[in-house]
Amino acid sequence: MGTKIASAASTTYGKHPNSSSRELLSEAAVKAFDETDISPGDLDAVYIGNFMGGLIEDQGHIGALMADHVGAREAASVRIESACVSGGATFCQAVQAVESGDADVVLAGGVEMMSTTDIEHVTDALANAADDVYENEQGLTFPGIYALMARRYMHEFDVMREDLAAVSVKNHRHAVDNPLAQFRKELSVREVVESKPVATPITLYDACPVSDGASVAIVVSDTFAADHGLETSAEVLGTGQSSDALALQDRAAISRTPAAERAAERAYENASVTADDIDVAEVHDCFTIAEILALEALSFYERGEGTRGAVEGETAADGHIPVNTSGGLIGKGHPVGATGIGQIVELTKQLEGRHPNQVSEAEVALAHNVGGSGASTTVTILGGE
Amino acid sequence: MPAWFDAFTDAIASGDQQYLVCETCGHGTLPPRQLCPACGSTELTQEPLSERGEILSFTEISVTIPKFHGETPYTVVLAELDEGVSLTGQLRDATPDDIAIGDKVVLGTEPHDNETALITFQQAED
Numbered sequence: 001m002g003t004k005i006a007s008a009a010s011t012t013y014g015k016h017p018n019s020s021s022r023e024l025l026s027e028a029a030v031k032a033f034d035e036t037d038i039s040p041g042d043l044d045a046v047y048i049g050n051f052m053g054g055l056i057e058d059q060g061h062i063g064a065l066m067a068d069h070v071g072a073r074e075a076a077s078v079r080i081e082s083a084c085v086s087g088g089a090t091f092c093q094a095v096q097a098v099e100s101g102d103a104d105v106v107l108a109g110g111v112e113m114m115s116t117t118d119i120e121h122v123t124d125a126l127a128n129a130a131d132d133v134y135e136n137e138q139g140l141t142f143p144g145i146y147a148l149m150a151r152r153y154m155h156e157f158d159v160m161r162e163d164l165a166a167v168s169v170k171n172h173r174h175a176v177d178n179p180l181a182q183f184r185k186e187l188s189v190r191e192v193v194e195s196k197p198v199a200t201p202i203t204l205y206d207a208c209p210v211s212d213g214a215s216v217a218i219v220v221s222d223t224f225a226a227d228h229g230l231e232t233s234a235e236v237l238g239t240g241q242s243s244d245a246l247a248l249q250d251r252a253a254i255s256r257t258p259a260a261e262r263a264a265e266r267a268y269e270n271a272s273v274t275a276d277d278i279d280v281a282e283v284h285d286c287f288t289i290a291e292i293l294a295l296e297a298l299s300f301y302e303r304g305e306g307t308r309g310a311v312e313g314e315t316a317a318d319g320h321i322p323v324n325t326s327g328g329l330i331g332k333g334h335p336v337g338a339t340g341i342g343q344i345v346e347l348t349k350q351l352e353g354r355h356p357n358q359v360s361e362a363e364v365a366l367a368h369n370v371g372g373s374g375a376s377t378t379v380t381i382l383g384g385e
Numbered sequence: 386m387p388a389w390f391d392a393f394t395d396a397i398a399s400g401d402q403q404y405l406v407c408e409t410c411g412h413g414t415l416p417p418r419q420l421c422p423a424c425g426s427t428e429l430t431q432e433p434l435s436e437r438g439e440i441l442s443f444t445e446i447s448v449t450i451p452k453f454h455g456e457t458p459y460t461v462v463l464a465e466l467d468e469g470v471s472l473t474g475q476l477r478d479a480t481p482d483d484i485a486i487g488d489k490v491v492l493g494t495e496p497h498d499n500e501t502a503l504i505t506f507q508q509a510e511d
């Protein structure tokens with residue numbers, strides 16, 4: 001059974017100090033319903049990706065809350081949490097519900113409110129993605145974990161600090177043209193390198209910002225789409241999902257991301273495509289090093305070659321493998337639970353030919369979403385209609 | 386902190402730290418585990434763990450979580466011990482400028498805020 005995306009939409013990502021999760025998620029849902037003939041009453045299920053609602057807003061049970069707020073009070077609902085891949089995992093669950101035949105129409109949403117608390121408390125909430133005892137309680141922060149990976153990678157492959165910064169420069173440049181993005185300002189390599197230290201070698205502009213936002217994708221079976229004469233936006237060609245040890249210290253490798261490699265292998269096989277077939281990708285660049293590791297896990301580059309993407313311009317919107325044309329997590333923002341669905345929104349626009357950084361002849365698109373420092377990963381491959 | 390971690394760090398403090406070895410496949414891992422993460426076997430036995438290891442990576446933390454408020458900057462080291470298991474701990478008696486990947490370190494532990502125990506690493510003398 002085939003699965004289609006009927007429509008997909010995001011709020012702007014950034015600071016929404018006077019808003020709340022329920023308002024942001026329903027705003028994204030209204031935008032998505034506006035672009036399709038599906039109405040809230042058609043929803044069989046509402047799945048919501050969210051990471052820290054219980055920590056920041058003191059709100060659990062977000063699946064039922066959001067089903068109510070998108071006008072589908074009677075639909076099956078659940079909140080799906082897998083740290084920063086809560087959105088990607090939600091999308092995979094929605095696709096599986098449709099492919100199993102159990103549901104015809106599923107709203108896959110993601111939402112996060114983060115900016116309403118101070119940086120130490122956000123850092124603390126994000127740290128919930130790591131091993132509390134062996135990592136957080138030792139003073140290791142979430143940026144600190146990626147910093148350990150970055151330093152090791154630089155050591156093994158003789159990579160310069162400036163090579164990491166090039167990823168941030170590229171993604172900030174992409175974000176300038178994206179009206180949904182949080183940062184719409186170009187940065188230089190020097191500004192990235194000289195920004196405030198966070199966890200050496202990572203500085204402030206190597207990292208994604210603290211963001212609020214929501215995204216929604218409405219997923220339908222191809223039979224439902226055909227029976228109702230729906231014009232759909234994209235087709236789901238394949239998904240892949242894998243896990244790894246939660247703590248970096250327990251992984252087989254720290255300068256690569258084995259769970260992402262496995263998720264990619266499954267998604268490519270599932271979709272019957274290879275890395276060479278991908279025309280445009282959104283990857284999980286929570287830190288600059290993360291994009292480099294993603295490019296290698298997805299087989300766009302050989303091990304140790306991933307820095308070439310941004311440094312040589314090969315992953316720029318006009319390069320041969322455009323990556324994060326939205327601005328990525330670094331430029332567009334990273335409302336954690338929304339991010340994986342936000343990637344789908346951006347790629348759907350590319351496949352429809354209406355993206356602000358449109359890639360010419362985009363027919364096959366890939367989303368790569370990571371939880372924590374790599375303990376869970378989803379890869380989704382979409383095709384144009 | 387959970388009781389198992391107190392037991393783990395108490396053992397480090399008294400110099401008889403342990404790790405878990407899988408009887409079936411030989412994979413080494415850290416407590417507490419009932420199943421081998423490599424093969425799923427439940428035949429895990431405690432074996433002595435060396436206090437010596439090598440730095441895999443390190444980072445100096447400037448933005449931290451409330452528990453470590455006011456303690457920045459400090460350096461976190463990821464080190465692989467001689468038996469092949471790795472641990473995360475804070476660098477003591479040295480700065481990040483003094484160390485490099487591959488340097489030898491010695492495992493230790495110390496109390497933090499008089500309640501929980503921290504894993505620590507110091508540069509090895511020889």
Ligand SMILES: [Zn+2]
Pocket residue numbers: 407408409410411412421422423424425426
């Ligand atoms: Zn085993």
